[in-house]
Amino acid sequence: MVAVNNKVRLDIEQGVAVISIDSPPVNALSHAVREGIYNGVNQALADDSVGGIVVLCEGRTFIAGADISEFGSAPKEPHLHTILEALDQSTKPVVAAIHGTALGGGLETALCCNYRIASANAKFGLPEVHLGLLPGAGGTQRLPRIVGVEKALSMVTSGAPIGAEDALKTGLIDLMAGEDLRANAIDFIRDKAAIGGDHPRVRDNQEKLSSSVPNEEIFAGVRKMIARKTRGFLAPEYNIQCIEAAVSKPFDEGMKTEGKLFMELMSGAQSKAQQYFFFAERQASKVDGIDKTTPELQIAKVGVIGGGLMGGGIAMNMANVGIPVTIVETNQTALDRGLGTIRKNYENTASKGRLRLEDVETRCNLINGALDVDALADCDLIIEAVFENMAVKKDIFSRLDVVAKPTAILASNTSALDLNEIAQATSRPESVIGLHFFSPANVMKLLEIVRGDKTSDSVIKTCMAFAKKIKKVATLVGVCPGFVGNRILFMRQHQANLVALEGAPVSQVDKVLFDFGFPMGAFQMADLAGLDLGWDKDNSNSETVKDRLCEMGRCGQKTRSGFYDYDDSRRPAPSAVVADLIADHAQKTGVIQRQISDQEILDRCILPMVNEGAKILEEGIAMRASDIDVVYVYGYGWPIYRGGPMHYANSLGLSEVVAKLRAYQQQTGDDFWEPSPLLVSLAEQGGQF
Ligand code: 3H9
Numbered sequence: 284m285v286a287v288n289n290k291v292r293l294d295i296e297q298g299v300a301v302i303s304i305d306s307p308p309v310n311a312l313s314h315a316v317r318e319g320i321y322n323g324v325n326q327a328l329a330d331d332s333v334g335g336i337v338v339l340c341e342g343r344t345f346i347a348g349a350d351i352s353e354f355g356s357a358p359k360e361p362h363l364h365t366i367l368e369a370l371d372q373s374t375k376p377v378v379a380a381i382h383g384t385a386l387g388g389g390l391e392t393a394l395c396c397n398y399r400i401a402s403a404n405a406k407f408g409l410p411e412v413h414l415g416l417l418p419g420a421g422g423t424q425r426l427p428r429i430v431g432v433e434k435a436l437s438m439v440t441s442g443a444p445i446g447a448e449d450a451l452k453t454g455l456i457d458l459m460a461g462e463d464l465r466a467n468a469i470d471f472i473r474d475k476a477a478i479g480g481d482h483p484r485v486r487d488n489q490e491k492l493s494s495s496v497p498n499e500e501i502f503a504g505v506r507k508m509i510a511r512k513t514r515g516f517l518a519p520e521y522n523i524q525c526i527e528a529a530v531s532k533p534f535d536e537g538m539k540t541e542g543k544l545f546m547e548l549m550s551g552a553q554s555k556a557q558q559y560f561f562f563a564e565r566q567a568s569k570v571d572g573i574d575k576t577t578p579e580l581q582i583a584k585v586g587v588i589g590g591g592l593m594g595g596g597i598a599m600n601m602a603n604v605g606i607p608v609t610i611v612e613t614n615q616t617a618l619d620r621g622l623g624t625i626r627k628n629y630e631n632t633a634s635k636g637r638l639r640l641e642d643v644e645t646r647c648n649l650i651n652g653a654l655d656v657d658a659l660a661d662c663d664l665i666i667e668a669v670f671e672n673m674a675v676k677k678d679i680f681s682r683l684d685v686v687a688k689p690t691a692i693l694a695s696n697t698s699a700l701d702l703n704e705i706a707q708a709t710s711r712p713e714s715v716i717g718l719h720f721f722s723p724a725n726v727m728k729l730l731e732i733v734r735g736d737k738t739s740d741s742v743i744k745t746c747m748a749f750a751k752k753i754k755k756v757a758t759l760v761g762v763c764p765g766f767v768g769n770r771i772l773f774m775r776q777h778q779a780n781l782v783a784l785e786g787a788p789v790s791q792v793d794k795v796l797f798d799f800g801f802p803m804g805a806f807q808m809a810d811l812a813g814l815d816l817g818w819d820k821d822n823s824n825s826e827t828v829k830d831r832l833c834e835m836g837r838c839g840q841k842t843r844s845g846f847y848d849y850d851d852s853r854r855p856a857p858s859a860v861v862a863d864l865i866a867d868h869a870q871k872t873g874v875i876q877r878q879i880s881d882q883e884i885l886d887r888c889i890l891p892m893v894n895e896g897a898k899i900l901e902e903g904i905a906m907r908a909s910d911i912d913v914v915y916v917y918g919y920g921w922p923i924y925r926g927g928p929m930h931y932a933n934s935l936g937l938s939e940v941v942a943k944l945r946a947y948q949q950q951t952g953d954d955f956w957e958p959s960p961l962l963v964s965l966a967e968q969g970g971q972f
Pocket residue numbers: 308309311344347348349350351352363384386387388389391410411414417418419420422562565566
């Protein structure tokens with residue numbers, strides 16, 4: 284055995300050189316790993332006793348790609364291309380033995396080997412598109428040569444991995460290994476070496492570059508299919524162009540196209556934002572200050588109070604990962620409706636082929652209904668998901684205090700109310716926490732976990748881990764009105780309302796936000812949520828535009844009219860009635876209407892979000908600026924290619940942000956614009972969030 288370096292080992296066994304990479308957590312292609320592989324290959328080639336080479340990984344996975352943490356620093360030799368060239372040109376046959384996930388540069392490494400064998404649970408993907416990139420080490424040129432154009436396009440544009448069976452079917456792997464991947468790989472390559480002759484290289488395979496469907500049709504079809512989902516993103520289109528180069532140019536020319544487009548993406552703002560976000564997302568799950576020995580509680584059974592849209596969605600999360608859940612409603616009709624909706628949701632998913640029919644039954648069977656909180660006595664976690672009314676919530680929590688077992692976690696799904704006040708309704712505030720799901724709860728990835736003043740570390744630790752289990756991205760936040768997400772959103776909505784009052788048509792405001800990358804603008808979002816949310820019908824006195832719309836029965840999408848008019852398919856159309864109403868309201872409140880530029884709308888909607896984010900950080904409501912970004916990308920549709928509000932502010936430059944806030948403060952005479960002290964001090968020091 285030779286230790287090539289501290290990440291890579293070379294063993295010569297039965298005439299085979301086994302290059303094993305051992306670089307936790309995911310065997311990413313850091314400089315040391317690259318150097319180790321390169322030297323290992325060269326040593327194996329120079330050793331006359333070696334007939335073939337195996338490349339494999341220790342630990343939980345095959346190479347999961349280039350080391351993203353090294354992006355941005357000066358590249359050091361040997362570059363990935365140098366290693367891949369060495370593998371590609373090897374005079375001895377090479378097999379990649381794959382377990383876990385062969386991703387990005389990892390799969391590209393495997394594609395430069397003559398053969399690939401894999402464990403049955405291995406996965407293969409080129410997920411660079413999620414980092415605003417394309418596979419830059421030959422992946423776009425080799426993948427279509429081995430799995431075909433259509434499959435390659437689907438893999439690079441979605442970034443989604445495929446499983447081993449699929450890989451075997453498409454030819455991506457040559458053999459499915461048995462229990463002992465290593466031994467199988469050694470036997471495999473020894474046999475190949477013994478047979479001798481030329482060993483296949485993916486680069487030489489032209490066969491799969493054409494199929495019965497003309498390539499132009501395939502490319503046009505993919506572009507059309509992904510257009511909506513990838514609006515605003517550069518990387519998906521660049522990936523497609525690389526595959527086009529693969530089919531239209533000789534291999535080496537295609538590689539040049541790939542290299543050029545890769546560098547363009549790598550040096551651009553979108554990829555920087557997406558790389559930043561990759562680490563932001565992983566950082567969000569880490570809570571400083573909680574002792575490692577803090578016990579994590581078992582959550583084997585969950586109760587949900589409220590079987591409406593939110594409660595039902597929350598229950599589905601549990602059933603989706605096999606956790607039994609009991610929904611409590613106040614009457615049988617509501618309960619039946621709630622359970623019926625859940626079944627319908629699952630059946631819809633099954634009808635689209637995304638869920639097996641037997642899974643519909645399994646999941647529905649995991650969800651029970653009850654009409655009394657007594658039924659939740661044996662639950663480990665109880666989530667209250669009733670409407671936002673403090674008195675109702677306090678009443679529920681005082682009843683749960685009596686019913687729930689002593690170790691149970693009592694959670695509220697409140698999106699804005701004071702969690703500490705809710706906790707006071709119990710004799711065990713240390714067991715009370717906020718679990719703020721976003722609607723639809725079975726779809727949206729974000730979970731804002733709200734730590735009350737007295738919430739115990741054990742409850743926090745358990746909920747952070749539980750979030751992962753139910754496949755959510757969690758951020759831990761403190762108590763304040765609206766927590767992180769809604770508190771920041773209030774600022775955007777406040778300014779959106781003002782610019783509309785000052786003369787910008789609501790459709791202009793929404794278009795600016797849509798073009799920025801949000802899935803919809805502020806007014807469409809308000810219409811979707813329902814304008815009567817929090818509106819007090821009995822005491823409404825036409826004080827705001829929203830009051831007046833609700834008084835007219837224009838409560839949003841559900842009444843087919845709100846800020847917009849909606850047709851039966853809920854497509855919005857600008858409303859002359861609303862424009863007149865806003866103009867009238869401006870006149871009554873002494874606001875002079877004017878034309879407002881798109882830039883002013885953007886600044887006035889977005890910069891207050893940044894400023895509020897800074898205040899949230901100052902107050903310690905969020906642990907880190909990047910957590911705020913995670914909340915915004917996963918909870919509010921902030922375009923990931925802009926990183927989130929705090930990353931966006933960094934990319935603008937904080938002194939530029941402060942200057943603009945001050946300019947609007949002067950223009951409007953409104954202290955709303957006063958920059959937060961943290962923002963000012965960071966800007967003065969040339970710092971960043
Ligand atoms: C690329 O390859 C470019 C090439 O085409 C061209 C080059 C010229 N680098 O996600 P987890 C860390 S681009 C550095 O929590 P899981 C991660 O930060 C790359 N670090 O685990 C975390 O650290 P910490 C293409 C990485 O089990 C820890 O590993 N490849 C990398 O849920 C555990 O990660 C990708 O985009 C990396 N490449 O999921 C794959 N990957 O513990 C990206 C992970 O300190 N990775 N880390 O927070 C993944 O998708 C998932 O990490 C994986 C494991 C599925 C592998």
